[in-house]
Amino acid sequence: MGHNNMGLLGAISYIIGNVVGAGIFITPGDILNKVDSIGLSIIIWIVAAGIAILGAFCYVELGTSIRRSGADFAYVCYAKWYPVAFSFMCVGCVLTYPATLAVQAETFAEYFFSLIWLLLFLNFFSVKTLVSRFQVVASIAKFVATGLIIVTGFYFLIFKHRSENFEDIFANSTNKPQNLIDGLFSGLFSYDGWDIINFGLEEVENPRRTMPLAIVFAMTSIALFYLAINIAYFAILDVSTIQNSESVAIDFAKKTLGGFQYSVPFFVSIVLIGSLNSTMFSASRYLYAASREGHLPAFISCVNKFHDSPRVALFVHVLLAIMFSFLGGLSDLVQYISFAQWSQRMVTMVALLYMRFTHKPVHPDAIRTPIFLPIFFFICCTTLTVVTIIETPKTALVTGSLLIAGLIIFTIFKWEKTLNSIPSYKKFSNKLNVKIAFVFQIVFDGLIDQGSVEDDPMAKVLEDAKREKEKRKLGFVNQALDAVSIAESSSKISTISYRPQRTKL
Numbered sequence: 001m002g003h004n005n006m007g008l009l010g011a012i013s014y015i016i017g018n019v020v021g022a023g024i025f026i027t028p029g030d031i032l033n034k035v036d037s038i039g040l041s042i043i044i045w046i047v048a049a050g051i052a053i054l055g056a057f058c059y060v061e062l063g064t065s066i067r068r069s070g071a072d073f074a075y076v077c078y079a080k081w082y083p084v085a086f087s088f089m090c091v092g093c094v095l096t097y098p099a100t101l102a103v104q105a106e107t108f109a110e111y112f113f114s115l116i117w118l119l120l121f122l123n124f125f126s127v128k129t130l131v132s133r134f135q136v137v138a139s140i141a142k143f144v145a146t147g148l149i150i151v152t153g154f155y156f157l158i159f160k161h162r163s164e165n166f167e168d169i170f171a172n173s174t175n176k177p178q179n180l181i182d183g184l185f186s187g188l189f190s191y192d193g194w195d196i197i198n199f200g201l202e203e204v205e206n207p208r209r210t211m212p213l214a215i216v217f218a219m220t221s222i223a224l225f226y227l228a229i230n231i232a233y234f235a236i237l238d239v240s241t242i243q244n245s246e247s248v249a250i251d252f253a254k255k256t257l258g259g260f261q262y263s264v265p266f267f268v269s270i271v272l273i274g275s276l277n278s279t280m281f282s283a284s285r286y287l288y289a290a291s292r293e294g295h296l297p298a299f300i301s302c303v304n305k306f307h308d309s310p311r312v313a314l315f316v317h318v319l320l321a322i323m324f325s326f327l328g329g330l331s332d333l334v335q336y337i338s339f340a341q342w343s344q345r346m347v348t349m350v351a352l353l354y355m356r357f358t359h360k361p362v363h364p365d366a367i368r369t370p371i372f373l374p375i376f377f378f379i380c381c382t383t384l385t386v387v388t389i390i391e392t393p394k395t396a397l398v399t400g401s402l403l404i405a406g407l408i409i410f411t412i413f414k415w416e417k418t419l420n421s422i423p424s425y426k427k428f429s430n431k432l433n434v435k436i437a438f439v440f441q442i443v444f445d446g447l448i449d450q451g452s453v454e455d456d457p458m459a460k461v462l463e464d465a466k467r468e469k470e471k472r473k474l475g476f477v478n479q480a481l482d483a484v485s486i487a488e489s490s491s492k493i494s495t496i497s498y499r500p501q502r503t504k505l
Helices: 008-019 029-035 038-065 072-078 082-123 127-158 177-191 207-236 239-244 248-256 258-292 311-325 330-358 372-391 393-414 423-443 457-497
Strands: none
Touching (some): 008 127, 008 207, 029 038, 029 177, 029 239, 038 177, 038 207, 038 372, 072 082, 072 330, 082 258, 082 330, 127 207, 127 258, 248 258, 258 311, 330 372, 372 393
16 A cells, blocks of 8 residues: 555545544534533533644644554554554454444444445545545535534524523533533544544655645534534524434424425435445554554455555454444443543553654654643543543443453464464464465455555665664674775785795705
8 A cells, every 4th residue: 555545635524524423413412411501512512622633733743753554553563562552453453443333334224234335345446536535525415414504503593583592501510520521521522533544644645744734624624513513503402402302403404494304314324424434444444554564464454456445454344343233232332442542542642752752763754743732632641541440440441351352362472472482383373374365365356565665655764774774884894894804915915025035055
């Protein structure tokens, strides 16, 4: 991979598609249920937006410094914390992303399998030819849907004078810290997905320019849209109605759009398809990066070179999502996923600070943020993680158990001092890996990508540095050899010059 296919418009579309899902149209009352007032709800939305944008810029530095797909996994691997990276990779590949895709697709009920297979087919082709363009369409539908609600709500607010819900916006506000933290979690979950470009960074054209511009345009637009759409809801629906509504957007449409109310479910469906597509994109690149680093079987890194698509990773991800779709109680899984995500981001920030202070070599075109940004974001991640451990120890226990299981698997199967130290096991494992990879290359019409230096700019930087170091060493050796050669030559000359001459008697 790494043919730089995605430009600025595609990157903005993917961020918007991954962050803004059907949740803003269906269940925006979740935060309101936690804080019980319009004013405090709006503050939560603003604070959550600030934290999300802060984290996004920290990941811009990581993405432009370490230009490899895989986001957090790639960055922790670069710090050489392989056991930790492997543990979070296991949770992400096996639980987080498949469960997220299954939860998102449940809205389509009986159309679930058809939708998943359709998106899989689209992602089999280049992000430039089909998927990126489809994501642009989904993002346009997102703007149309939110724009329709916002314009209608503000029309009623300004011209119909529907401002009675804003007379005392802080009435009944909660003062319980737990409720405020839970509300912030809900807000952050709504903004989650701002790091999607980091998962497919090798497919981004000119990351130094594209990433920061995409973050600024996409996240600013999302924050403004979230605030505006909430104000539109509050102008039409009172607090109790929003808190008890199963679909706020549909209730809003029934009271304002008359015969056009059925357009809202249609646009929400398009929005959800965009979210599913973005999740599939990020998850498949995560699997692909883990395989390329050698943490998963090599066949998962099989890439179709013509369409530049990680087809096997996409297929494995979809199969796992279908498995999760048959399970009940996915809401509990979402809580475990959230804890895993924020604890992983905490570790990633530690890795970034470690690379900063140890001056590890990075890409020459890397963007460096002020040091207080990663430090402050690390504090935010740590606070959210610690609060979860204190308030909901069951969530921390379940997710922590999965992380420990990942460490155990790494120790047994990946560590060089365990099974890998047995020559017969290593030979059998490599032989099996090669045979399976050969089959998948034929089936999916691809080639195994194990991260060649030619395709990886970051590897080129490190390889050049290594070669320069070896060249200097070789220079010293050559100088020493030359000195020895000169000394030997001088010795021979001296021997010849001072050889005793025979004289005739």
